[in-house]
Amino acid sequence: VQLQAFGGGLVQAGGSLRLSCAASGRTGFNYGMGWFRQAPGKEREFVAAVTWRAGGIYYADSVKGRFTISRDNAKNTVYLQMNALKPEDTAVYYCATKSSENRWTIKYGDSYDYWGQGTLVTVSS
Numbered sequence: 001v002q003l004q005a006f007g008g009g010l011v012q013a014g015g016s017l018r019l020s021c022a023a024s025g026r027t028g029f030n031y032g033m034g035w036f037r038q039a040p041g042k043e044r045e046f047v048a049a050v051t052w053r054a055g056g057i058y059y060a061d062s063v064k065g066r067f068t069i070s071r072d073n074a075k076n077t078v079y080l081q082m083n084a085l086k087p088e089d090t091a092v093y094y095c096a097t098k099s100s101e102n103r104w105t106i107k108y109g110d111s112y113d114y115w116g117q118g119t120l121v122t123v124s125s
Contacts (some may be wrong), residue, residue: 001023002088002107003023003024003115003116003117005095005118006022007014007019008009008121010123010124011124013086013087014085015085015123016082018082021077024076031101032052033050033071033098034044034096034098034106035095036094037094037100038091038092039091044094046060046109048063049069049107050069052073055125058103058107067082069071082121087125089123092114093118093121094117096116097108097112099113100113
């Protein structure tokens with residue numbers, strides 16, 4: 001499975017960005033896709049995830065009400081609409097796919113199998 005993430009950039013606080021992650025290859029075995037982020041000097045953290053078939057959606061508390069994850073099964077693409085961005089949202093954002101059908105681990109990066117290259121989001125104050 002190959003993942004390509006797009007859409008990062010520089011935006012002012014309060015602005016919006018939409019990230020995209022397109023999956024190719026053996027995508028039929030994937031349970032879901034998640035977005036994670038890593039800020040400089042900090043550990044990677046979960047942002048949001050969606051399951052391909054059931055459409056289950058999960059968010060980190062820090063982004064609930066501001067970010068929206070969605071999927072296009074026909075295009076094997078997941079989107080992350082980010083609104084009301086804050087400087088603390090500044091990070092490299094990674095998408096990843098998860099094959100194991102276990103929603104209890106969907107927020108844990110170690111349960112994901114393939115990762116994209118990351119796209120930088122910078123929010124200025």
